[in-house]
Amino acid sequence: MASISATFVGFGASVNLSVRTDNQIIGKSSSLVSFGLPRTGGFPSIRTSRLQICAAKPETLEKVSAIVRKQLALTPETELTPQTKFTELGADSLDTVEIVMGLEEEFDISVEEENSEIITTIQEAADLIDKLVEKKA
Amino acid sequence: MALKISFLPYKIPSFPGSQDRSHRVSMASTLRSPPTENIKKPFTPPREVHVQVTHSMPPEKREIFDSLHNWAEENILIHLKPVEKCWQPTDFLPDPASDGFHDQVEELRERCREIPDEYFVVLVGDMITEEALPTYQTMINTLDGVRDETGASLTPWAIWNRAWTAEENRHGDLLNKYLYLSGRVDMRQIEKTIQYLIGSGMDPRTENNPYLGFIYTSFQERATFVSHGNTARHAKTHGDSKLAQICGTIAADEKRHETAYTKIVEKLFETDPDGTVLSLADMMRKKISMPAHLMYDGVDDNLFEHFSAVAQRLGVYTAKDYADILEFLVGRWEVEKLTGLSGEGNKAQDYVCGLPARIRRLEERAHARAKEVAPVPCSWIFGREIKI
Numbered sequence: 001m002a003s004i005s006a007t008f009v010g011f012g013a014s015v016n017l018s019v020r021t022d023n024q025i026i027g028k029s030s031s032l033v034s035f036g037l038p039r040t041g042g043f044p045s046i047r048t049s050r051l052q053i054c055a056a057k058p059e060t061l062e063k064v065s066a067i068v069r070k071q072l073a074l075t076p077e078t079e080l081t082p083q084t085k086f087t088e089l090g091a092d093s094l095d096t097v098e099i100v101m102g103l104e105e106e107f108d109i110s111v112e113e114e115n116s117e118i119i120t121t122i123q124e125a126a127d128l129i130d131k132l133v134e135k136k137a
Numbered sequence: 138m139a140l141k142i143s144f145l146p147y148k149i150p151s152f153p154g155s156q157d158r159s160h161r162v163s164m165a166s167t168l169r170s171p172p173t174e175n176i177k178k179p180f181t182p183p184r185e186v187h188v189q190v191t192h193s194m195p196p197e198k199r200e201i202f203d204s205l206h207n208w209a210e211e212n213i214l215i216h217l218k219p220v221e222k223c224w225q226p227t228d229f230l231p232d233p234a235s236d237g238f239h240d241q242v243e244e245l246r247e248r249c250r251e252i253p254d255e256y257f258v259v260l261v262g263d264m265i266t267e268e269a270l271p272t273y274q275t276m277i278n279t280l281d282g283v284r285d286e287t288g289a290s291l292t293p294w295a296i297w298n299r300a301w302t303a304e305e306n307r308h309g310d311l312l313n314k315y316l317y318l319s320g321r322v323d324m325r326q327i328e329k330t331i332q333y334l335i336g337s338g339m340d341p342r343t344e345n346n347p348y349l350g351f352i353y354t355s356f357q358e359r360a361t362f363v364s365h366g367n368t369a370r371h372a373k374t375h376g377d378s379k380l381a382q383i384c385g386t387i388a389a390d391e392k393r394h395e396t397a398y399t400k401i402v403e404k405l406f407e408t409d410p411d412g413t414v415l416s417l418a419d420m421m422r423k424k425i426s427m428p429a430h431l432m433y434d435g436v437d438d439n440l441f442e443h444f445s446a447v448a449q450r451l452g453v454y455t456a457k458d459y460a461d462i463l464e465f466l467v468g469r470w471e472v473e474k475l476t477g478l479s480g481e482g483n484k485a486q487d488y489v490c491g492l493p494a495r496i497r498r499l500e501e502r503a504h505a506r507a508k509e510v511a512p513v514p515c516s517w518i519f520g521r522e523i524k525i
C-alpha cells in the first residue's frame with residue numbers, strides 16, 4: 001500500500017515527496033523554486049518567466065537539455081520539454097547547482113548567484129545563457 | 138569572505154531564496170498543518186520551516202533494537218567512562234577554595250587578553266551549542282526503540298542516553314565558567330542566546346527513526362571532535378595552553394562518543410544493510426543541519442549564518458570538514474562494499490559514495506567566487522565587529 005504525501009511551502013522552499021511502501025521509505029526530496037504542484041499536475045504555474053523577452057536559440061536549448069540529461073542520468077525515453085522543471089525530473093539543490101556549473105563550463109560564462117537561483121527549467125537556462133553569451137560578444 | 142552558496146552544509150537545510158528570514162517565516166505560514174502567525178514580528182527567533190515528519194521507521198524494526206540489548210551492553214556501554222575516572226570542570230579552572238584563587242583568575246584573564254575577538258566568537262558559539270544539551274537529550278529520547286521510557290529505564294540504550302548526556306553536561310559547564318571568568322565576552326547576551334536556543338529546540342529530521350538518529354549523531358560527534366580540536370590548536374597558537382587543554386579534553390570526549398555511535402550504525406549496516414544505506418542517503422539529501430542553527434541573541438537575525446561564516450573563515454569548521462566527515466563515515470561503514478542491495482539501495486549507495494567529491498567541487502567554486510562582505514557587530518563581544 002503506497003501513500004504519497006506532498007507538501008508545499010511556497011516559493012523557495014523544499015518539497016518532500018515521499019512514497020511509503022510496506023517496509024521502506026523511498027524519500028525524494030527536491031529543492032523547489034516555484035509554486036504549483038510538481039508532477040501530479042493540476043494547478044497552473046503562477047510564476048511567470050522573467051525571461052520571456054528573449055527567445056533562446058534552438059542549439060542552446062539542445063545543449064542545455066543534454067547537460068540536464070547527463071546531470072540527472074535520465075533515460076532516453078524521459079520526455080524533456082523546455083518548460084519541464086528540473087525538480088520534476090528529480091533534481092535536488094545540489095543537482096541544480098551542478099547543472100549551472102555544467103552550463104558555465106559548456107558556454108564559458110559565469111552565472112551570478114542571484115541568476116542561478118531563478119533557473120528552474122531548460123527554457124530559463126537557455127534564455128539566460130543566450131543573454132550572457134551575447135553580452136560577452 | 139562569506140560563502141553565499143545556498144548549499145552550505147551548516148546553513149539551515151538550504152534552498153534558493155532562503156536567506157531572507159522574513160521570507161522563511163512567511164513560508165511557514167503557508168503550511169497547512171500547524172498554524173503559525175502570518176506576519177513576522179521583528180526580533181523573533183527563527184523557526185524550522187520544513188514540515189516535521191514523525192515515526193518514519195516501520196514499527197516492526199523496533200524489534201531490532203530490542204534484540205540488540207546484550208550487544209549494546211557489551212559493545213556500546215564500554216565506551217562510557219566511569220564517573221570516578223572522569224575529569225570535572227573544576228580540574229581546569231581556578232580553585233575558589235584555595236588562597237591562590239585571585240592570582241589564578243588574574244592569570245586566566247592575562248592569557249585571554251591575547252586572544253582575538255573572532256576566536257572568542259567561535260568559542261562562544263561552540264559553548265552555546267554545548268549548553269543547549271537539553272535539546273539533544275530530548276532528541277535522542279524521541280527515537281523509537283531506544284528511548285528512555287521513564288527517565289530511569291534500565292535498557293542499555295536508556296543507560297547510554299543518560300550517561301552520554303551526563304558526560305556532555307560537563308562541556309557546557311566548563312566552557313561557561315571559563316568564558317565567565319575571562320571577562321572577554323558579554324555573558325548576559327550569551328545567556329540570553331542560550332535561553333532562546335533551548336526554547337527553539339531543533340529538528341534534525343530524524344523522524345523518531347533511530348537509523349536516522351544514530352547516523353546524525355555519528356556525524357555530529359565527529360563534527361564536534363574536529364571543531365574542538367581546531368579551537369584547541371588555535372588557543373595554543375594564541376598562547377593560552379590552558380584553554381587549549383580544555384578544548385582538547387572536550388574533543389577527546391567527542392571522539393569517544395563518535396566511536397560508540399559509529400559502532401551502532403556499523404551494526405545496523407550488518408543487520409539491515411538496505412535500510413541503513415537508504416537512511417544514510419536520506420540524511421545526506423536532507424543535509425546534516427547543525428544543532429544550533431536556530432540560535433538567536435535578540436539582535437542579529439542572521440546570527441547562525443554569521444557564526445558559521447567566522448568558523449569557516451578561521452578554519453574551525455568548514456564545508457571541507459563536512460565533506461571530509463562524510464567521506465570518513467562512508468569509509469568507516471564500508472558503504473562501497475555493500476552487496477545484495479535493492480534497486481533503491483544501490484542508488485542510495487552510489488549517491489552517498491559520490492557525494493563527498495561533489496561537495497568539495499561545490500565548495501571550491503563557492504570559495505573562488507566568495508565576495509568581501511562588510512564586518513558585522515556581534516552582541517557576544519559587546520557589539521564589536523567581526524569580519525565574516
